[in-house]
Amino acid sequence: MAPHANGEDGYTNGSGGSTAVAGSNKDLFTVNSPNVVYTDSEIKSKYVYRTTSVAKNGDGKWVATPKETVYDFKVERKVGKVGMMLVGWGGNNGTTVTAGIIANRRGLVWDTREGKRAANYYGSVLMGSTIKLGTEAKTGKEINIPFHDVLPMVHPNDLVIGGWDISGMNLADAMDRAAVLEPTLKAQVQKEMAGMKPLPSIYYPDFIAANQEDRADNILEGSKASMAHVEKLRKDIRDFKAENGLDKVIVQWTANTERYAEIINGVNDTADNLLEAIGSGHEEVAPSTVFAVACILENAPFINGSPQNTFVPGAIELAEKHGSFIGGDDFKSGQTKMKSALVDFMINAGIKLTSIASYNHLGNNDGMNLSSQKQFRSKEISKSNVVDDMVAANNVLYKEGEHPDHTVVIKYMPAVGDNKRALDEYYAEIFMGGHQTISMFNVCEDSLLASPLIIDLVVVAEMMTRISYKADSGDATASKEYKGFHSVLSILSYMLKAPLTPPGTPVVNALAKQRGALTNIFRACIGLQPESDMTLEHKLI
């Protein structure tokens, strides 16, 4: 049921909930609590984090003990001027997200066969979805607010965009090459994008498919890692920041999928060894890792939107040493996003999933790059591990080490272009020897699904640069002074297929849990408890 204006400062949707209209004033809401203090520059909150500690007693039985930890969070309210630099800016995703932000910034409307279309941010969890703020006391109605309004976040319209590409094509021509957007929209952004030209990038041929060589006409000298490359990329970031008067820059890899790098002791296992390996031009150091190192040293958050193992152990250690943010891997845009929701539902419904067959074909340049086995292998890994946590959490259905069959196939079919076809079959055992077969045909317009994720990743990563905490927790999180979250931003996992997590911490792929973590961490920053959906107020009356 479409929402309709209820005459007040909001909308009543079909479920009787209410969504406050964003932008009706600078602060859509304030929190009325002795634990939350607003100043012009900061929001400070005291938050009681409630968990349940479990341990086995002498009889081998689990004993569950409620545990409370008090955290002090601080949010800097000033957003500042933010830049987004994309590696692979001239690709399908890079050109599409750039055109999309320009179209939104200018409020563009364009003609299509189905009628007029207006710029929007659909598919962005921050710009296109809401979270529950609470329940209206006088009516009992659920009050929902735009996700983007829960904390002071940068608006994508305000992002200053730049980046690198091994292809020197200007963004207007590259947008035509990508063949993603309607001509009537392209025509309205063509002039602005024609003035955008990617910076030359580093190109180490062995890491991406040989079929990409023809594009590589905008490259820096040297076909192996070097500190000169690191310093050039660092200078590019500094220059971009200075030329645009930016307060900070967030960098994202949306360049082609690379082959995995071999993890070698003495080469990329520690921060020092990695820096030495770069300095000596070791052939196992990938371009994406060189970009990561440059960003870490420049303290620019770096996010890997592709599946390769960019963050070798040495890169993670370097980020921890410098307190720089990194995140990845591989945008979770279509087939895998659906899988991480559907498998979560099936297994948590007690349905024993026994096999998943995931096939897809696509015809864009990414597909061509993935037609090479080594690059496909990177993607196969990231697409295959996405159900592991859900299976491992259900020891009723699955014995130790038991898991569904899982096959991932990707084929390059030029004819379909960016309109990727995903065909999935989920086969499961149900009650009394029965079976359930779910077959799905999902046409994912790859870049139109990935572009909003690029925006969410940048906005959340930037937000995390303005959140700090201190705690007298008595555990590893204890800190007397305010400090940032761990360098590995696992809070980004909702947008990623293979979430990178701080060393030794579990990977969560279940989509609902990932969204819950993002929502509730942001709620904690303003002193609000997690939304439990218990709604006791509606069940105990």
Ligand SMILES: NC(=O)c1ccc[n+]([C@@H]2O[C@H](COP(=O)([O-])OP(=O)(O)OC[C@H]3O[C@@H](n4cnc5c(N)ncnc54)[C@H](O)[C@@H]3O)[C@@H](O)[C@H]2O)c1
């Ligand atoms: N739905 C999606 O589109 C989606 C989902 C998940 C992951 N991804 C990943 O995002 C990446 C980009 O996807 P795409 O469809 O935009 O691909 P694309 O091939 O259209 O764009 C990649 C761009 O990267 C450039 N490039 C390659 N190596 C480079 C380097 N070393 N430095 C700078 N630029 C370089 C290429 O010239 C190209 O313009 C791929 O790795 C893909 O697997 C995409």
Ligand SMILES: O=P([O-])([O-])O[C@@H]1[C@@H](O)[C@H](O)[C@@H](O)[C@H](O)[C@@H]1O
């Ligand atoms: O996100 P998702 O739809 O599961 O996975 C997609 C793959 O199916 C596709 O082959 C690839 O080109 C995209 O980059 C993306 O990784």
